[in-house]
Amino acid sequence: MTYPALSAVFLAIAVVFAILVRRRTPLSLTALAITAGVLLVLTAVFDNLMIAAGLFAYADDERVSGLMIGAAPIEDFAYPLAAVILLPALWGVLRRHDDP
Secondary structure, three states, X not given: OOHHHHHHHHHHHHHHHHHXXXXXXXXXHXXXXXXXXXXXXXXHHHHHHHHHOOOOOOOOHHHOOOOEXXXXXXXXXXXXXXXXXXXHHHHHHHHHHHOO
């Protein structure tokens, strides 16, 4: 499986879960957008620094999409985006069960 395909599956699961939860628990889209922006910038900076320092590399170039932001492949940005989508939705579900 290629990295973009794996990222797409993970991102799709997060989006579907968030859509299902949003029907029952309101989520602030503004807060999610700001958080996503900050995390994507941090991912761009630190992925590029780690790749430049030689901390990791992609051994199999045919599994990478080829779309890059600096030295970081675009699919690396799916995981922080999925976290921004999935974690608040999960928090809403868990918090709702704690409310009296």
